[in-house]
Amino acid sequence: MIEAVGLTKRYGRTVAVDNLSFTVKPGRVTGFLGPNGAGKSTTMRMILGLDRPDAGQVRIDGKTYHQLDRPLRTVGALLDAKWVHPNRSARAHLRWLARSNGLPNRRVGEVLELVGLTSVADRRAGGFSLGMSQRLGIAAALLGDPQILLFDEPVNGLDPEGIHWIRQLMKRLAAEGRTVFVSSHLLSEMAQTAQDLVVVGRGRLIAQCTTAEFVDTASETSVRVRSPQLDRLREVLLRKGYALHVEPGVDGNALVVTGSVTSEQVGEIAAEQDVVLHELSVRRGSLEEAFMRLTGDSVEYRTDGQGPAGPAAAGSEDLMVAGGVNR
Amino acid sequence: MTLLAVERIKLFSTRSPWWCMLAALAVTCGFTALITGTSGDDYPVSVQTTQFASNFGLMVILVMAALAVTTEYRFGTIRATFQAVPNRTAVLLAKTGVVALLAGVVGEVVAFASWGIGKVMRPSADLALNSAADWRHVAGVGLVFAVGAVLAVAVGTLVRHTAGAVTLLLVWALLVETLLSALPTVGEKIQPWLPFNAASNFMLMGGTPPPGASVVSQPYGPWGALAYFTGVAAAGLVITIVVANRRDA
Numbered sequence: 001m002i003e004a005v006g007l008t009k010r011y012g013r014t015v016a017v018d019n020l021s022f023t024v025k026p027g028r029v030t031g032f033l034g035p036n037g038a039g040k041s042t043t044m045r046m047i048l049g050l051d052r053p054d055a056g057q058v059r060i061d062g063k064t065y066h067q068l069d070r071p072l073r074t075v076g077a078l079l080d081a082k083w084v085h086p087n088r089s090a091r092a093h094l095r096w097l098a099r100s101n102g103l104p105n106r107r108v109g110e111v112l113e114l115v116g117l118t119s120v121a122d123r124r125a126g127g128f129s130l131g132m133s134q135r136l137g138i139a140a141a142l143l144g145d146p147q148i149l150l151f152d153e154p155v156n157g158l159d160p161e162g163i164h165w166i167r168q169l170m171k172r173l174a175a176e177g178r179t180v181f182v183s184s185h186l187l188s189e190m191a192q193t194a195q196d197l198v199v200v201g202r203g204r205l206i207a208q209c210t211t212a213e214f215v216d217t218a219s220e221t222s223v224r225v226r227s228p229q230l231d232r233l234r235e236v237l238l239r240k241g242y243a244l245h246v247e248p249g250v251d252g253n254a255l256v257v258t259g260s261v262t263s264e265q266v267g268e269i270a271a272e273q274d275v276v277l278h279e280l281s282v283r284r285g286s287l288e289e290a291f292m293r294l295t296g297d298s299v300e301y302r303t304d305g306q307g308p309a310g311p312a313a314a315g316s317e318d319l320m321v322a323g324g325v326n327r
Numbered sequence: 328m329t330l331l332a333v334e335r336i337k338l339f340s341t342r343s344p345w346w347c348m349l350a351a352l353a354v355t356c357g358f359t360a361l362i363t364g365t366s367g368d369d370y371p372v373s374v375q376t377t378q379f380a381s382n383f384g385l386m387v388i389l390v391m392a393a394l395a396v397t398t399e400y401r402f403g404t405i406r407a408t409f410q411a412v413p414n415r416t417a418v419l420l421a422k423t424g425v426v427a428l429l430a431g432v433v434g435e436v437v438a439f440a441s442w443g444i445g446k447v448m449r450p451s452a453d454l455a456l457n458s459a460a461d462w463r464h465v466a467g468v469g470l471v472f473a474v475g476a477v478l479a480v481a482v483g484t485l486v487r488h489t490a491g492a493v494t495l496l497l498v499w500a501l502l503v504e505t506l507l508s509a510l511p512t513v514g515e516k517i518q519p520w521l522p523f524n525a526a527s528n529f530m531l532m533g534g535t536p537p538p539g540a541s542v543v544s545q546p547y548g549p550w551g552a553l554a555y556f557t558g559v560a561a562a563g564l565v566i567t568i569v570v571a572n573r574r575d576a
C-alpha cells in the first residue's frame with residue numbers, strides 16, 4: 001500500500017508535482033498515467049526517498065521510505081534502466097545490491113534466471129541492449145522479493161515481445177497479492193495491464209478510479225467532418241452550441257464535433273447551410289484523445305468563439321513541455 | 328560492516344581504480360628512479376629524496392578517490408545506492424572509509440617501493456630507516472594518501488561531476504597552493520595553512536633539507552601538520568554529508 005498526501009515538488013519555478021494525493025492498493029496493477037512532464041518520475045523518486053518533497057509525504061505500509069529497514073525487501077523499483085555502471089557485470093551489480101540489504105547471494109542467480117539474463121550475467125552491463133538493461137533493472141527490483149513494486153515507463157523502447165513479457169510479469173506480480181505501481185504516458189498501454197489508474201497532468205491529480213471507469217467517462221463518440229467550407233460550418237456549429245475542435249490531417253483540416261452529437265445532426269445542419277461535405281464519419285473516441293483532453297488544460301472549448309484552439313492543441317502543448325526527457 | 332563490503336564490491340567491480348592504482352605506482356616509482364638516477368655527490372640520495380615523487384602519486388590518488396564517487400553520480404548508481412540504503416550518511420562514510428583505506432595501502436606500497444628503488448640503485452647511500460623521522464618520511468606517505476582520498480571523496484560528492492571535481496582538486500593542489508605560497512610577504516605566512524602544503528610538510532619536515540632549499544620554520548611540528556590536513560579533510564567530509572542529506576539524490 002502506498003499513500004501519498006499533498007505531495008508537492010518544485011524545481012526552481014517549475015512546479016513538477018502539485019499537492020498530489022493518491023493511494024495504491026495491493027493485489028492490483030495501478031497505472032500512473034500522465035503526459036510527458038506530468039511529474040510521474042518525480043513522484044516515484046519522492047516515494048523512494050530520493051527527492052525531498054517540498055510539502056506533503058508518502059507512506060509505504062504506514063512508514064516513510066527512510067524508516068524502512070532494508071528497503072529492497074519492501075519496495076522494489078525500476079526507475080531508470082541506465083542506473084548501472086557500464087563496466088560492471090550484471091551479476092556484480094546485483095551482488096552489491098543484494099549485499100546491501102542482507103539478501104543471500106543465491107537470490108542474484110534466481111532473479112537473473114527469472115528475467116532470462118543468466119547467460120549474459122558476467123558481461124559488462126554497458127554492452128546490454130535496451131531490452132536487456134530493462135530486464136536487469138527488473139531483476140534488481142525483484143531482488144528483495146518485495147511486496148511493493150514501482151516501474152517507471154517499463155515498456156519504453158521495447159519490442160513487442162519485451163512488452164508482452166513485462167505486461168505478463170506485472171499481472172502475475174499483482175495476482176500474487178503485491179502492490180504494482182507502473183507509470184506510462186499511454187492510456188492504451190495502461191488499458192491492457194492496469195485495473196486502477198492514477199491520472200496526473202501538470203503535477204496535479206486528474207482522476208483516481210478504475211481503468212474501466214476512466215475509459216467509460218473519457219471515451220465518447222464524436223463526428224468528424226471535412227468540407228471545403230470548413231470555416232462556415234464551424235461558425236454555424238459553434239453558434240448552435242456544439243463542442244468542437246479543428247484537427248489537421250493529411251487530407252486537410254477536419255472538424256471534430258464532440259459531446260452528445262450524431263452524424264445525422266451534423267449532416268442536416270450542413271445541408272441547411274448548403275455546405276458541401278467531403279467526409280462525415282462517426283468515431284468512437286480513442287483513448288489517447290480522451291486522455292489528452294483530460295490531461296490537457298482544463299479550459300473547455302465551448303461556444304465562446306475564442307479561436308480555434310482545440311483540445312488537441314492543448315494536449316500537444318503539454319507534450320512539448322517535457323521535451324522527451326525522461327528523468 | 329555490510330556497507331563497507333558493499334562499497335568494496337562496487338569499487339573493485341569496475342576497472343578505473345585498478346588503473347589508478349597502477350598509475351600511482353608507475354608514476355611515483357618512475358620519478359623516483361629518475362631522481363635517484365640523476366643524483367650525484369652534490370645531491371646525495373636520502374630517505375626523503377626517495378619520497379619526492381610521492382606528490383605525483385597523491386595526485387593520481389585524488390583522481391581515483393574523486394572518480395569513485397563522481398562516476399556514481401554520472402551513471403546514476405548513487406541513486407540505486409541511496410534507494411538500497413536510505414541512510415546517506417552511512418553510505419558516504421562507508422565509501423570514504425573504503426577509498427581511504429585503499430589509498431593508504433597504495434601509499435605504503437608506493438612509498439616502500441620508491442625507497443626500495445633508491446636502495447637498489449644506490450646501495451652505498453645511507454637509506455637506513457633509523458629514526459622516527461625516517462619512518463615518517465616513508466610510512467607517512469600512506470597516511471597522506473588516505474587523508475587526501477577523504478578530501479577528494481568529499482569534493483567529488485559535493486561537485487558530482489568528474490571533470491569539475493578533478494579540475495578543482497588538481498588545479499588547487501598543483502597551481503593555487505604554489506601561487507599562494509609564492510606571494511610576497513603573505514605567501515610565507517599562509518604556506519603552512521594550505522592543506523596540501525601541510526601534507527607535504529608532514530612527510531618531508533625535519534630531515535636534512537636538500538642543498539639550496541630554504542628552510543622555512545613552520546608553526547607546527549610534523550604531526551601538527553598532518554592533524555591540520557586531516558582536520559581540513561574531515562571538515563570537507565562533514566560539509567559534504569550535510570549537503571548530500573539535504574539535496575535530491
Ligand SMILES: Nc1ncnc2c1ncn2[C@@H]1O[C@H](COP(=O)(O)OP(=O)(O)OP(=O)(O)O)[C@@H](O)[C@H]1O
Nearest residue numbers: 011016035036037038039040041042322325326327
Ligand atoms: N531534477 C530536475 N530539475 C529540474 N526540473 C526537473 C527535474 N526533474 C524534473 N523536472 C521537471 O519537472 C517536471 C516533471 O518531470 P517528470 O520527469 O517528473 O515528468 P514525467 O511525468 O516523468 O515525464 P515523462 O513522461 O517525460 O517521463 C518537468 O517539467 C521537468 O522538466
Ligand SMILES: [Mg+2]
Nearest residue numbers: 040041326327
Ligand atoms: Mg518520467
